[in-house]
Each structure stands twice: as C-alpha cells, then as structure tokens.
Amino acid sequence: MKRILSIILVCVMMLSLVACGNTAPSASPSPSQSASPSADPSKDPGEVKKPVIGVAIFDYSNNYVTYIRNSIMAIAGDAADIQMVDAQNDQAKQVEQIDILLSKGVDVLCVNAVDPKAASTIIGKAKAADVPIIFFNRSPSADDMNSYDKTWYVGTTPEDSGRMQAEMAMDAYKNDSKFDKNGDGVLQYVILKGTLGHPDAEARTQAVQDTFTQAGFKAELLDVQPGDFKTQTAKDITDVWMGKFGDKIEMVLANNDAMLLGGIESGKSEGYFSGDAKKVMGAVGINALPEVLPAIKDGTIIGSILSDAYSEGLNIYTMAYNVATGKDVYEGIEIDPDEMKAIRVPYIPIGKDNVNVAEEMYEKALK
Numbered sequence: 001m002k003r004i005l006s007i008i009l010v011c012v013m014m015l016s017l018v019a020c021g022n023t024a025p026s027a028s029p030s031p032s033q034s035a036s037p038s039a040d041p042s043k044d045p046g047e048v049k050k051p052v053i054g055v056a057i058f059d060y061s062n063n064y065v066t067y068i069r070n071s072i073m074a075i076a077g078d079a080a081d082i083q084m085v086d087a088q089n090d091q092a093k094q095v096e097q098i099d100i101l102l103s104k105g106v107d108v109l110c111v112n113a114v115d116p117k118a119a120s121t122i123i124g125k126a127k128a129a130d131v132p133i134i135f136f137n138r139s140p141s142a143d144d145m146n147s148y149d150k151t152w153y154v155g156t157t158p159e160d161s162g163r164m165q166a167e168m169a170m171d172a173y174k175n176d177s178k179f180d181k182n183g184d185g186v187l188q189y190v191i192l193k194g195t196l197g198h199p200d201a202e203a204r205t206q207a208v209q210d211t212f213t214q215a216g217f218k219a220e221l222l223d224v225q226p227g228d229f230k231t232q233t234a235k236d237i238t239d240v241w242m243g244k245f246g247d248k249i250e251m252v253l254a255n256n257d258a259m260l261l262g263g264i265e266s267g268k269s270e271g272y273f274s275g276d277a278k279k280v281m282g283a284v285g286i287n288a289l290p291e292v293l294p295a296i297k298d299g300t301i302i303g304s305i306l307s308d309a310y311s312e313g314l315n316i317y318t319m320a321y322n323v324a325t326g327k328d329v330y331e332g333i334e335i336d337p338d339e340m341k342a343i344r345v346p347y348i349p350i351g352k353d354n355v356n357v358a359e360e361m362y363e364k365a366l367k
Contacts (some may be wrong), residue, residue: 021101051108051324054101055084056094056136058114058138063113063230063258064309065137065285067365071313072110089257091115099121101148102129109133110316116199119144123151132323136316139199145340150328153314153342158200161286162207164349168284170210170217171252171300178280179250187217190233190241190262191224192254201226203287204255214218222249227259234262242270251282257292257304260285261273264301273300288350288358296355303351306358310365319343 042189044183057069069084076082083101087094091114100108102125109126111133113119113284119140126133132150139155168270172185175177180187191208194201204226212219222245227234234254241249252267254260260283271279273295285292315333323329335343350358 001078027066045268046107048080050079052081052083052104052106053108053110053320053324054098054104054106054123055082055110056098056101056112056152057084057086058094058112059089060086061088063289063291064256064307066114066311067289068137068313068316068364071310071365072096072317075118075314075317076321079318080324083361087114088237090117094118095121095125095226098125101133102126106131111135112137113140117197120147123148128149128271132320132329134316136312138157139340139342142340146341150323151341152319152337153340154305154312154319155342155344156312156343157345159207161307161347162204163211163285164305165204165345166208166211166215166217166252167283168303168305168349168351169253169282170212170215172282172284173251178277179282181247181250181280185218186223187212187219187250188245189219189249189251189253190222190238190245192227192237192252192259193224194226194229194255194259196226198229199303201229201255208253217341227254227262229256229258230264231258231265235266236262236265239269242266247279249281254283254285257285257287257289260301260304266296277299288348290358290362293350293355293358296352299352303349306347306348306350307362308348310361313365315343315345332366 037195054070055069057065060066070365073082084106085097085101086096094114095118098109111122113122115136116138119135123133124145127148134152134154136154139153145151191205192222193205209221223241229238232300252263254263262285262299264283265272267281281302285304286307288304292301292304296303309319315335318332319329322331330337333343337343348357
C-alpha cells in the first residue's frame with residue numbers, strides 16, 4: 001500500500017513541474033527586445049533632427065529687413081529651428097548675440113551685420129567654431145569673404161539700384177515738362193543718402209551721379225545728406241532743405257524708401273506731394289516697400305526700385321538649410337554665384353504701370 005502511495009506522489013510532482021514549465025516569463029525581455037527602438041513608445045524611429053539656423057538681424061525696426069526675416073520664417077515653416085536675434089543697430093550687442101548662438105550649437109549662422117566692417121570679427125568666431133556663415137543685405141569686403149571657405153553672401157548689386165533710380169528720374173524729367181519748374185533744362189535734385197560709409201549707400205549715391213554724367217544728362221546736385229536709412233532723420237534733413245532751397249528742388253532721390261517717406265512727409269507740410277498742380281516735386285526711392293506703392297499708383301511719386309525681399313529670404317534660407325544638412329550650398333539656387341561667392345538678386349524698377357509686380361512679391365513675403 002505504501003509503495004502505491006509513493007508512486008502516486010511522484011506522478012503528481014512530475015505533472016506539476018510540466019505545468020510550471022509551460023508558463024512564459026513576463027518580466028524579463030530578451031536583450032534584443034530591450035534594444036529595439038519600438039520598445040520605447042516616446043521615440044519615433046523615423047524622426048530626423050531639425051537643423052538649427054541662427055539668424056542675426058541688425059535692427060528689427062528696419063522696414064525692408066523686416067520683410068526678409070518674415071520671408072525666412074515663412075519659408076522655413078517647421079522644417080528648421082530658426083533662432084533669430086535683434087541687435088537693435090548695436091554692433092557690440094550683435095557680436096555678443098553671435099557668441100551666444102555659437103555656444104548653443106547652431107548648425108549655420110545667417111548674419112545681417114550692423115557694420116559690414118565688423119565682418120572679420122564675426123567670421124573669425126564662426127571659423128573657430130567650424131560653423132558656416134551666410135551674410136545678407138550688408139556685404140562684407142572681398143577680403144573678408146575670401147578669408148573663410150564656408151562664407152557666402154546673399155544680397156543685390158547696389159550700383160544697379162542707383163543706376164535704375166537715375167534712369168527713372170531722367171525718363172520722368174524728359175517726358176513730363178512739369179518737373180522742369182524753372183525751365184532751364186537742368187534737373188535740380190537732392191539725395192537722401194544712407195549711413196556714411198555703408199557700402200550700399202556709397203554705391204547707390206555714386207551710381208546716380210555717374211549715370212547722369214554718362215548719359216550726358218544735365219543735372220545739378222543741390223545737396224546730399226546722410227539720413228542713416230531712417231524716416232525721421234530724413235524728414236529732419238528735408239525740413240532744412242525746404243527752408244534752404246524751397247521750390248528750387250525739382251526731385252528728391254533717396255537711397256531707400258524709409259528715407260523717401262520722411263522726405264515726402266516733410267514736403268507735404270509745404271504743400272508738395274498733395275495733388276496741388278502748383279506744388280510739383282518728383283520723388284524716386286529704392287526698395288518699393290508696400291508703404292510707398294499707393295503713392296506710386298496715384299502718381300504722388302514717380303516710382304521706386306524693387307528689392308525682392310522674398311527672393312532674398314528664399315535664397316538665404318535655402319543656402320542655410322543646404323549647408324546645415326550636408327548638401328551643396330547652391331543646390332536649388334537659380335542665380336549663379338559671382339567671384340565673391342555672392343548670390344545677387346536682381347532689382348526691378350516699379351512705376352505706375354507695374355505696381356502689381358511688387359504687390360505680388362509682398363503677398364508671398366507677408367504670408
């Protein structure tokens with residue numbers, strides 16, 4: 001009897017062992033399972049790190065540059081992390097901001113320098129960190145551009161805008177006798193110049209005078225004063241001119257539209273630019289900002305030379321994204337670079353008959 005009980009007990013124990021062996025462990029995944037990306041639901045195996053693009057702006061209050069930076073942001077969308085800073089027209093502050101951007105590990109720098117002469121300092125910092133740099137709107141010297149192989153520029157050819165401005169002024173003067181107020185066949189004009197020493201200001205101002213001379217066009221420059229590209233400064237200068245020259249001024253030419261707006265405001269206080277046929281004064285600007293387009297449409301001013309802010313923003317962002325992601329810097333760029341590794345966006349003269357060209361550009365820039 002005892003023998004039978006022993007046999008039964010052994011059989012029960014064997015059945016228990018078999019049953020335990022059929023239960024899989026639930027808390028001990030294999031090494032291969034724990035290493036699998038899908039094991040962590042917080043991580044997307046297809047996720048790609050966005051390039052970090054540092055953008056240093058010389059002054060957010062500048063009308064034209066505002067459209068460039070808005071274009072950069074609109075074009076980038078969610079494809080890149082744009083870290084943008086405002087130097088408030090302070091070069092020392094901008095250098096500090098660039099130091100901070102570099103310390104944060106940006107993949108590329110885009111710099112609208114307060115003072116183009118500071119480019120060598122900025123380039124030195126970017127080169128030491130092995131970070132590519134794209135200058136825009138304010139061009140460094142050729143020597144600075146050639147000092148670092150990962151430096152490029154996006155902007156325009158400022159001499160072209162001065163030449164086109166002079167051509168627009170000549171056409172208006174020749175085709176409408178009202179601008180020759182004293183009947184002497186000589187255009188008496190003033191120039192609102194940008195910041196002294198600024199490459200664009202110097203080039204535009206000189207190009208106007210050279211174009212008149214080369215065309216054999218009779219013109220008398222009454223005065224040229226630096227308005228620092230600012231509306232209020234230009235208004236103050238024009239106020240003085242109104243007292244000094246008065247109706248002798250037949251045309252106001254400005255290195256940018258911000259200053260032209262100041263000149264127009266000053267002229268209006270004396271009855272000009274107000275539709276009074278006895279108070280005639282021509283005006284031509286550069287940039288063709290949205291603020292001046294209505295005045296071009298209704299004939300208050302002659303016109304302005306369009307700087308294509310959207311195209312500049314598109315080229316800046318495309319080049320920055322390319323170098324940040326290891327592509328050729330010029331991939332997707334439709335304009336050939338020049339000897340300074342610069343992409344020069346062409347200007348477009350805007351008059352009453354083609355204001356729509358500027359309006360369409362700003363529709364894209366303001367999205």
